[in-house]
Amino acid sequence: MIRDRGMMKWQGMMLTEHMTMLKVYNQEIKKEPKPELNEWDYDAIHHTLNASIKSKADTKIKRWKDGEFLYNRGTVENADMHKRVIELEDPFSLIQIKLDEIVDVTIMD
Numbered sequence: 001m002i003r004d005r006g007m008m009k010w011q012g013m014m015l016t017e018h019m020t021m022l023k024v025y026n027q028e029i030k031k032e033p034k035p036e037l038n039e040w041d042y043d044a045i046h047h048t049l050n051a052s053i054k055s056k057a058d059t060k061i062k063r064w065k066d067g068e069f070l071y072n073r074g075t076v077e078n079a080d081m082h083k084r085v086i087e088l089e090d091p092f093s094l095i096q097i098k099l100d101e102i103v104d105v106t107i108m109d
Contacts, residue, residue, distance in 0.1 A: 031067025035103055048105040049086065052076045058108040061088060063101040072097065073108070 037045075052059040053076050060073045074090035084099045 032069060034064050045102055045105050049076060052107050060106045060108055061102060062104040063097060064103050065101050
């Protein structure tokens, strides 16, 4: 059986600039592209947010930020259309989420 040491045998020949470039490249590969939402998707998000505000239901919000998907769960307290943010209260704090970051909204109750 061949026991290869992987990158260990090549690390002596790699410059620090090469290593930083490889780290940046690996981070860029892991990034998810922002999903393209159409008018139907925005309409569904709008209706679900309105329903969750009226019923004070537990809501899960999926958002895209800096190449990755983030999930927040809580009750939607307020929606400010002038600032284009919503306020989501989770058990620990009050979070302000930009409407442009929201990809999907689900009522959990």
